[in-house]
Each structure stands twice: as structure tokens, then as C-alpha cells.
Amino acid sequence: RLGGLHRMMGWDGPILTDSGGFQVMSLSGLRKLTEHGVTFRSHIDGSEHVLTPERSVEIQHLLDADITMVLDECTPHPAPREAVESSLGLSMRWAARSKRAFVRREGYGLFGIVQGGVHLDLRERSVADLVEIGFDGYALGGLAVGEGQAAMFDVVGHVAPLLPQDRPRYLMGVGMPADLVGAVMRGVDMFDCVVPTRSGRTALAFTRRGKVNLRNARHLDDDRPLDAECRCPACTKFSRAYLHHLHRADEMLGPILLTWHNLTYYQDLMAGLREAIERQALAEFAAAFHAARTEGDIPPIGDGA
RNA sequence: GGAGGGGUGGCCGAGCGGUCAAUGGCAGCAGACUGUAAAUCUGCCGACGGAAGUCUACGUAGGUUCAAAUCCUACCCCCUCCA
Numbered sequence: 001r002l003g004g005l006h007r008m009m010g011w012d013g014p015i016l017t018d019s020g021g022f023q024v025m026s027l028s029g030l031r032k033l034t035e036h037g038v039t040f041r042s043h044i045d046g047s048e049h050v051l052t053p054e055r056s057v058e059i060q061h062l063l064d065a066d067i068t069m070v071l072d073e074c075t076p077h078p079a080p081r082e083a084v085e086s087s088l089g090l091s092m093r094w095a096a097r098s099k100r101a102f103v104r105r106e107g108y109g110l111f112g113i114v115q116g117g118v119h120l121d122l123r124e125r126s127v128a129d130l131v132e133i134g135f136d137g138y139a140l141g142g143l144a145v146g147e148g149q150a151a152m153f154d155v156v157g158h159v160a161p162l163l164p165q166d167r168p169r170y171l172m173g174v175g176m177p178a179d180l181v182g183a184v185m186r187g188v189d190m191f192d193c194v195v196p197t198r199s200g201r202t203a204l205a206f207t208r209r210g211k212v213n214l215r216n217a218r219h220l221d222d223d224r225p226l227d228a229e230c231r232c233p234a235c236t237k238f239s240r241a242y243l244h245h246l247h248r249a250d251e252m253l254g255p256i257l258l259t260w261h262n263l264t265y266y267q268d269l270m271a272g273l274r275e276a277i278e279r280q281a282l283a284e285f286a287a288a289f290h291a292a293r294t295e296g297d298i299p300p301i302g303d304g305a
Numbered sequence: 306g307g308a309g310g311g312g313u314g315g316c317c318g319a320g321c322g323g324u325c326a327a328u329g330g331c332a333g334c335a336g337a338c339u340g341u342a343a344a345u346c347u348g349c350c351g352a353c354g355g356a357a358g359u360c361u362a363c364g365u366a367g368g369u370u371c372a373a374a375u376c377c378u379a380c381c382c383c384c385u386c387c388a
Contacts, residue, residue, distance in 0.1 A: 022340045144339045172340035194341045
């Protein structure tokens with residue numbers, strides 16, 4: 001009714017919307033799953049909300065999303081192989097239905113989502129099914145759900161090369177900075193994750209040297225910037241002591257500034273990775289990334305530093 | 306002057322004979338956070354000790370009892386109402 005998300009938010013950049021597939025997993029206690037779709041029970045007022053592949057795609061269309069995601073079932077981990085396999089079957093049938101429901105428009109795209117848990121043969125089958133259907137981009141779903149970074153990298157390293165070279169590869173729900181670097185090295189192009197924003201709200205900042213919790217007492221009198229190399233407002237205009245105070249005092253500006261900082265950090269990290277790819281120096285970039293982090297955060301003031 | 310209520314760990318506040326080093330909340334100290342049910346959640350939080358444990362604690366001083374933050378007496382302080 002408000003003309004879509006771009007108009008409503010005053011945002012002319014691209015928007016990617018998710019389908020509700022993640023909530024099939026994260027809200028598993030509040031939903032019923034059938035071949036037809038998923039029914040959620042609102043925890044707020046108990047009302048029922050039915051989501052089918054067709055309805056999810058329609059809603060995303062109405063939101064004016066540049067990139068629409070197919071409805072899938074984000075498979076939990078750990079799960080018995082048979083469960084992963086049947087879940088995969090459902091997700092692939094839903095992917096086909098999503099494709100049929102999607103209205104093609106210039107400049108808009110629909111992405112399929114690869115499932116199959118940590119089973120490489122199931123992942124291969126999922127890739128083949130999706131490529132057969134044909135999408136504008138391909139996502140890896142059902143990862144970073146507890147399997148650990150090594151297992152995740154195994155799947156990413158195996159699956160990414162199987163995806164069409166001329167289409168974006170998107171790792172859903174990832175992740176920590178080191179996850180992004182490792183995934184890019186394995187062929188991933190794009191990500192989405194709550195980590196930079198949720199962490200920013202809870203006083204955790206990401207810096208070139210590693211994580212910094214601004215709630216910690218060590219920042220009480222620290223007049224230095226959070227990250228001297230960062231160009232964001234939190235780092236160029238304010239001290240660690242002030243950011244610490246804002247979070248202690250429950251001032252909304254604290255979460256705002258740290259969210260801004262974390263997004264800046266992530267943007268810069270991705271820009272650095274893109275540049276490294278152009279220079280064909282990804283390995284060097286990754287080595288420098290890890291070396292900087294082993295130094296740890298700058299020592300607290302008054303600690304002989 | 307009279308009547309009544311109350312003093313509990315940094316703060317607020319339960320407990321009202323043993324299961325009490327004492328529920329909760331706040332503050333404090335750390336930790337977690339991966340397609341957002343998250344401005345959320347978890348742990349610690351008297352002293353000493355790694356731990357079992359020991360010691361000191363519920364206004365102060367006595368007392369009753371096998372046993373007291375809880376009962377009794379006196380005193381000190383705070384609050385409310387009446388004069």
C-alpha cells in the first residue's frame with residue numbers, strides 16, 4: 001500500500017528479501033509444515049499465517065524486492081540423513097513452485113537455495129535440481145546452523161564450484177568476518193547476516209584487530225578511538241569511553257553507532273576482498289587479515305601500554 | 306507528649322524458629338550472539354580457599370532455645386498519624 005520497500009524507506013539501492021524459509025527452522029515450535037506450505041502461529045496474538053511458495057514469492061513481489069528468495073526449509077543440524085534427504089526433496093519441489101509463481105521483470109531476480117546439510121552427495125543433487133529449474137542466482141542454505149566452520153567450509157568448497165559461473169553465489173546467514181574471508185576464497189560472492197547489526201546492538205564491535213566488547217570496564221577512561229583506521233562516525237567522532245558510556249546508560253545512540261561501525265567494517269572487508277580478487281591476491285589478503293587479528297585488541301590504557 | 310509502623314548483603318526488597326550466606330530486582334564483573342521471536346540471552350556476584358570447607362553477617366547490647374534474620378528485654382535511629 002505504501003508503494004513497496006524502496007519508496008517506503010527512501011532507499012534506491014538493491015533490496016533482497018528472504019522467503020520465510022529460515023523461520024521454518026527458527027520458529028519450528030510455532031509452525032506446522034506440510035507439502036502445501038507452512039502455517040505459523042503468531043506468538044504475539046495467536047493469529048495464523050499461511051505461507052506457501054507461491055504466497056511468499058507474491059509477498060516479496062509486493063515488497064518490490066530486487067532479489068526474491070524461493071521458499072525452502074532451512075534444514076536443522078544435526079539431523080539424520082533420511083531427514084535431510086526428505087527435507088531436501090520438499091525444498092526442491094518448493095523451488096520449482098516458486099519459480100513458476102515468480103513474475104519476471106527486467107532488473108529483478110529469483111534465487112534458488114541449495115540444501116542437503118553436510119552430505120556432499122545430497123548437496124550435488126540439490127545443485128543439479130536447481131540448475132535444471134534455472135535461477136538468476138544460487139544460494140547455499142542450511143549452513144552456519146551448528147555444524148562448525150570446518151564442516152561449513154567443506155560444503156562451501158565442494159558446492160560453490162558446481163554452481164553456474166555467471167550467476168551470483170550467495171551464502172545465507174553467514175557470518176563472522178573470518179567466515180566471509182574463508183567463503184570468498186571458496187567462491188562465494190554475497191552474504192547476509194545478523195551478526196554486524198545484532199552485535200552492534202549488544203556492544204560488540206568488529207575491528208581489524210578482532211572483537212571488542214565496549215561494555216567492558218577497561219574502556220571506562222579510554223579516550224582513544226575504537227578503530228583508528230575506521231572511517232565511520234563512531235570511530236572518527238567519539239572515544240571508546242563515550243561508546244562505553246552510551247551502552248552502560250542504555251542510550252540508543254550506543255547501538256546505533258556500533259551498528260554503523262560494524263556495517264562499515266563489513267563493507268570495508270568486502271571491498272578489500274573484491275580488490276584482492278582483481279589483483280589476484282586473495283591468499284595474501286587472507287594471510288594479512290588473519291595476521292592482523294592475532295595481535296588482538298589494543299591494550300587497555302594504564303596497562304603499561 | 307500520645308499511637309502505630311519499620312531498621313536485612315553497594316541500592317531496593319522477600320523471609321518472620323531449623324531445609325538461610327539468606328528469594329527477587331537493580332547496579333557491578335565477564336561470556337555468548339551466523340538466511341533477526343534478540344536494544345536479547347547466559348554465568349558470576351560477603352571474606353579466605355582450587356575444592357571439600359572455614360569464618361564473619363540481617364540497627365546495637367543482652368537473653369530464651371539443642372538451634373535465632375526470625376521469639377523476649379533494653380537502648381539507638383528512621384517514617385506516619387494524633388496533640
